[in-house]
Amino acid sequence: MTSTVSSPSRTIRIGSRKSQLALVQTHWVQEQLQKHYPNRTFEVHTMSTQGDNILDVALSKIGDKGLFTKELELGMLHNQVDFAVHSLKDLPTNLPEGLVLGCVTERENPADALVVHEKHKDKQLDTLPPGTIVGTSSLRRLAQLRHHYPHLEFKDIRGNLNTRLAKLDAGEYDALILAVAGLQRLGMAERIHQAIPSDVSLHAVGQGALGIECRAEDAEVLELLKALEHKPTAQRCYAERAFLRELEGGCQVPIGVQTVIEGETLTLTGMVASLDGQRLIKDTTSGAATQAEELGIELANKLKDQGAQAILNEIFAEIQR
Ligand SMILES: NCc1[nH]cc(CCC(=O)O)c1CC(=O)O
DSSP states (O other): OOOOOOOTTOOEEEEEESSHHHHHHHHHHHHHHHHHOTTSOEEEEEEOOHHHHOOSSOHHHHOOTTTTTHHHHHHHHTTSOSEEEEEGGGSOSSOOTTEEEEEEOOOOOOOEEEEEOGGGTTOOGGGOOTTOEEEOOOHHHHHHHHHHOTTSEEEOOOSOHHHHHHHHHTTSOSEEEEEHHHHHHTTOGGGOOEEOOTTTOOBOTTTTOEEEEEETTOHHHHHHHGGGOOHHHHHHHHHHHHHHHHTTOOTTSSEEEEEEEETTEEEEEEEEEOTTSSOEEEEEEEEEGGGHHHHHHHHHHHHHHTTHHHHHHHHHHHHHO
16 A cells, blocks of 8 residues: 655646546646645646547447546556546546545536527527527437427537537537536637526536545545635535435436525525426425535435436436447
């Protein structure tokens, strides 16, 4: 066992995926930590994950949880890196033995964004004509948009943000749904045509926040990471993650959430939808923000009582085909 006893000379190795978005996020974390701890050394180690390598299969069909995280987790368990920076929404709700979510950073706008081809620049989601081809690889976005806009058509899309935008501009799609946060972090906020209102699309669990995963035993790293923790974001995301965990959904199921903290009170809204958008179950619960996980579990059970489990079972069977 390698010693992790505090020593000012210990270099902290940060694991990251190689995508442009991952690197922007990781370098931001590195920079913030460097500001807080000017005498320490933080270096970035990049790794490819399965999700980066398999680009020709719909994400929902690959089905494996941890598609974007597994290699980084092995890196931590094998002591090649000390912590990993993830988009929190890509981090499964159950972590491998020995690893923990050490820190949740302040969330950016968690909403989904409509991005349109030039020819639709005068349109909004409400006015896109029948047959408009919307690119998304997310079953959550697909189900909710089908529910509200049954006249639109949906086509799967994979690849990093630049690849997707290039496919849109080349006319393969008329519009895309992407995360506001990703576009903002990559300096492409001008491509956000419309932030989609939450009554149309509830966002993914953890969307817009970064989650930093580290070894449970590494007290030194856990202490360093406290500098970047944003408590309200963490409470919201703990509620969202407990909701998803209780429904046993990964990032590839049509489950959406929204959370608000007012004073000491956390309000969590969640929904589960069928893939055709015909059935959509949505409810809300409120309580003490300090009881975030309990609220998530409570809301999941409320939705199960209203038929969410049957919808999810159908989807799991569908995906496995
Ligand atoms: N699954 C891909 C992914 N993971 C995180 C983001 C965006 C940033 C975020 O939500 O924090 C994206 C792209 C997207 O959904 O458009």
